[in-house]
Amino acid sequence: MTKTIALFLAHALAVIAVLTTFGVLGLQREDQEAQERFTGVLEENVTLQILDNDTAKETGYLDELLNAFNEEYAQYGIKAVDANMGAYTDLEKLGPAGYGPDVVYQANDVLMRYALNKHIQPLPVEEMEAYSQIPIEAWDAYRMQMGEAEYTFAVPVNVQEPLLYYRKDLLPENWQEEWDDDKNGIPDMVENWADLYAFSAEIKASSNGTKFGYMKSLNDQYFAAGYFLSYGGYIFGKDETGAFDTEDIGLSAGESYKGARIIRQLAAVMDNNCADDTITTSAYELLGNGTYFATMTTPDVYESFVENFASSWSRTHRDWTEEEVDAYVRENLVMTKVPALPLSGDLTDREGETMDMTVMGGINGYAISSYTKAPNAALAFLEFASRKEWIARRCELLGIVPARADVVEEEGGVAEDVFDDLLNGRIYIMPGERAMTQVWASLGSLLRFIAEDGLANGTAYDTDDKLIAAMKKLDEDIYSAIHTLS
Amino acid sequence: MEKNVNKVAEGSAPRWLGQFAGAVRKKWAGFSEIVTHGNFRVACSMFLMGTGQMMYKQWAKGALYLLIQAGFFAYFILAGAADLFGLFTLGTVEANPWYGIEGDDSVLMLITGILSVIMLILYLALYAANVKGVYETQKRVEAGKRPFTFLEDVKQLFDQKFYKTVLFLPVLGVSVFSILPIVFMILIAFTNYGDDIVPPRLVDWVGFENFGKLVAVGEYATTFFKIFGWNILWAVLSTGINYFGGLALALLLNKSCVKGKVFWRFFPILAYAIPGFITMLGFKFMFANGGPVNYYITQGGGDAIFFFGANSTWPARFIGLMVNAWISIPSSMLLATGILSNANKDQYEAAKIDGANAFQQFWYLTLPFVVFATTPVILSQFIGNFNNFGVFYFLRSDVAESAGYVLANDTDLLINWLYKMSIDNNYYSIGAAISLIIFLITSVISLVVYIFSPSYRQEETYR
16 A cells, blocks of 8 residues: 555656646746847848738739839849738738738728737838828828837828719709809819708609618718717827827717717618618619719729719610710719818708818728738838839729829829828828727717617707717717726 | 426436535545555556556556656646646736747637646546556456456457447547637636737736626626526527427428418428528518618508617517527427327327317327427527527627617627627627626526426436
């Protein structure tokens, strides 16, 4: 018995000794030296995985860009290839595991979320050729104070903001007499929300609810946020360092309830689909076939509208050539700045003062994954892709609004308008905070509540007091969703 | 007989406990016996696995045990011990990919830590088998028999111990592919993983904090209990509707007066054959704000009903129940049809002669017979419905929140809330806590219902 117990205990002690000794040893770490990653020396014979959006692939832009880059850097053995991943591939999940792209093209809100946990590399942007050509407002979207230092995480490529799309051929024949009060040659209904509202009501009434003026899914937070922002609302305040303070939620600030009132009013001139996502998905086709007069969306989907409009027009004009249809469509599908809002926040107020609308927008750009094995080659790619010729080409093929001032100057038109909005603070750049998920969830639900109330002519949000209370409750809900569990 | 049944039911829970305690006592007695009566060879195997076997000239078996021990020690020296300790710390060095500084990956450490625990358990089990084996050999020798040869041991694995051979791979598979993820999920519930705390940042243990947040923090507690209440109601109603709906349909189509049974049975089968999500999307389209149902309502002069609107709690819940019934009743019908075909016709004849009406026949003959045979199915349907993610995800996912709920709407079930918490909002640890609560609820309900069900209490009836 003594032997068995002794050897049993000896074994147990041996196991415990092995576990504790090697357990403790295994957890010890050698001090690692921080290495500067951008040394200026190109890594040779490397392949860069480039993640760009689907439109860049579909239009052939990405292929052109990659081929040109590969040709220029062939002497170093550097090759850039399409990462061949979904446009919304999550670097946060793939990067630490050693997968994912080397270069990412994304909107600022996504990129800055990556930056928070160091998934993308801070860039020496001041040394880049594009630096002086891109306005500070665009760079600001990628700047973040972390500790004592301020970093910039991406190179802005294009500016995104909602624009109004409308069918010029659906304007009333007499619009110059009846719908151009200021005689500036621009139809009032695309200049002012109040006139657009009146025009929409007229179309709906005269068509017995089969045709509509302005149509948009009113529960779409990104596009609806502008109504609140224009009247003094904001998403997050900023702390003394200029960083977003997620404890300061201000969607109810100022007179933002007026924005809520506008959403409720707009619902009345739309149909039952406006409270869900139906219009967002059907707008291409229904604007194309003339069921809708106007809608609001971003400039990068212009070609999709053209395609649907052309397809619909070809069906009813079979004797037209493809070129004739294309020319007609491009002439009559107009993309312009969103109309001005009534200062009173009442869409029935067509005579009162108006103000430019502030919209929610974003800056899309290129960033470098912190997990890349070739940071210097990746930086060379960013330098290359942000050159004037390539931004101009992107603009030409994708219809984007460029972030480079020199390209905007050459482009003119809507690009200049959007750029002007950016410089004058009429674009509220979407915060790159993880907490935006909770903002969108609560805001989306309230928008739906308000839209349904407007559709049913209900009493839940029919007074300013009720709307003010709803906006305050919204802020509280968002705060709770962000901070109670974190 | 009834008394006996009750006695069995009353004794069910203590019987389980008694069995467990008995098993523990038996193991302890076995261990004591080995320690007390084991000879030097057994003692040697207690220190170095397989040496005792070798002393009995079981060279191959002994060498195998020795190799296993060496393998496990190598594993623990090279990685296992560090993994085991890592399970407690979840990392101490935060990575900084900006400067190429590699740090600890807490999530990976959690997984490898669990794996090391599984390996440790496996080692201890093999160690016990080694000691037990050599002691059995000692007893054989003491009884004047010779030790088993390696070939005889192998033969046993295909004979008396065949169950071990067959179960080895499944048990290994279950350990790695089922137990490891489940334990991982359970442990996540006790960490702060999620929101901003994702690799490369370090995750830490937080004890029961997540559970505390769910049941004690104002709005979350309210949301949790509201969803929980609705979840229970949903599970009971949907299981009831589906089960009795299927049974009713089966009884109806079983009637001799029904003409063209094959034709009528075709429709439920069709509903069953169409993928569930297609059906759900169909219903969503039909009842959408601008869908066909509202079209006819407004054409008829009425006001549109927002069936899935932000305020439409009960219309949406009702449609959810109906969609689920549409999808599930056919399978219940098929099941009931099969069971009814085995019903004893003589009992019905006798009941008729005794003057039982149709309802009495159903209540006293059909229902007990069908329920007896299908209790496990009802349970699985109940659990399935309790965790029915698809219905409201498809029907109403565009309503992110309802008034009085946090990050959930008023038709969400716990499983939908779990999804929103962990996938949409990155609150992984809270999601894990919810899933643990769901697991506890469903296991307790299943266990209790099953123990008190006729299928368990009258197990012997149809043997």
